[in-house]
Amino acid sequence: SQQGEEDPQALSIQEGENATMNCSYKTSINNLQWYRQNSGRGLVHLILIRSNEREKHSGRLRVTLDTSKKSSSLLITASRAADTASYFCATALIQGAQKLVFGQGTRLTINP
């Protein structure tokens, strides 16, 4: 089974619109983190949401977590061309596991 699956796989919107990406997972988690990756580059940590949190904001980013549905969403408001990148969710499991399990990612394209 796959842990951390994003949808859609690709999203293309106009600059200024909001972008919503979703992530689902299968097992209980300690926290969920969202990362951004520009093409061929490193992973930039965006936001971490703990299992006892439901919503978190950071600038134009809003993350929600629904542990009953085992899902999370990342909302980017007022998108900019510079937001074009791949976005990954990564889960840290309970039981002391330290590793992050990444999803396939959503490729976001912001059209000017």
Place this chain on the structure above:
Amino acid sequence: EPEVTQTPSHQVTQMGQEVILRCVPISNHLYFYWYRQILGQKVEFLVSFYNNEISEKSEIFDDQFSVERPDGSNFTLKIRSTKLEDSAMYFCASGARDNYNEQFFGPGTRLTVL
């Protein structure tokens, strides 16, 4: 702002050769990780390292792989005899680990095995 650094940014090697990928984690972090990303695929966990020993490793991390923290600042990944399928982007990450495992990644080393 402190960041994780990795060298080299790109390494090309012949199949069967040994490679060492280097990382300098954030200075006050205690937990260190290696991940890899084969082109077009998801990021995969390789190994975690704490208190000078491996704390967890994946199935990918077989006997051809080893990690070391040779001094107080560097963290290295060695691949003893590279295979074509080892071609990937290798990411180092470090974390302070309160209870929440926030990990900060380096820019990656692109390894190409010919």
